[in-house]
Amino acid sequence: xxxxxxxxxxxxxxxxxxxxxxxxxNTNFGLEAASVLGQDPLRVFKTLLFSMNGDPKKLAVAVVPxxxxxxxxxxxxAAGAKKAEMANPDIAEKTTGYIVGGISPLGQKKRLPxxxxxxxxxxxxxxxxxxxxxxxxxxxxxxxxxxxxxxxATIGKQGK
Numbered sequence: 001x002x003x004x005x006x007x008x009x010x011x012x013x014x015x016x017x018x019x020x021x022x023x024x025x026n027t028n029f030g031l032e033a034a035s036v037l038g039q040d041p042l043r044v045f046k047t048l049l050f051s052m053n054g055d056p057k058k059l060a061v062a063v064v065p066x067x068x069x070x071x072x073x074x075x076x077x078a079a080g081a082k083k084a085e086m087a088n089p090d091i092a093e094k095t096t097g098y099i100v101g102g103i104s105p106l107g108q109k110k111r112l113p114x115x116x117x118x119x120x121x122x123x124x125x126x127x128x129x130x131x132x133x134x135x136x137x138x139x140x141x142x143x144x145x146x147x148x149x150x151x152x153a154t155i156g157k158q159g160k
């Protein structure tokens with residue numbers, strides 16, 4: 001049981017947990033999840049942390065499709081910051097309580113401003129990490145926003 005799953009259970013929302021055997025040699029965690037679970041990579045989302053205005057400890061969470069990338073300019077704008085850059089992985093792990101590749105937007109040690117890419121609106125349910133590599137939680141975008149007190153924003157861009 002992870003803090004993400006515990007949070008979803010306590011909230012009484014409808015969700016499904018999907019687990020799979022993570023390949024320790026695969027570092028593209030999100031695309032691995034989409035492939036193994038047989039899901040459209042546009043429906044499986046990755047959780048990324050970014051720092052704002054050059055302060056490595058002023059963090060926010062971005063949830064974008066695994067098939068794309070985070071648009072840092074758009075993320076900064078959504079967060080009301082002048083600029084954004086990817087967070088240091090060690091600080092991201094320490095702040096969330098999860099390891100890279102298993103960072104869930106749910107049940108983090110410290111509540112951070114959270115932004116979900118608008119593309120999630122096109123799906124009844126989406127997949128995000130449940131807090132461990134090889135573990136995904138499927139839930140509605142509305143429930144994800146409710147549980148994280150997040151906001152919908154145009155923060156993703158499709159990969160090349």
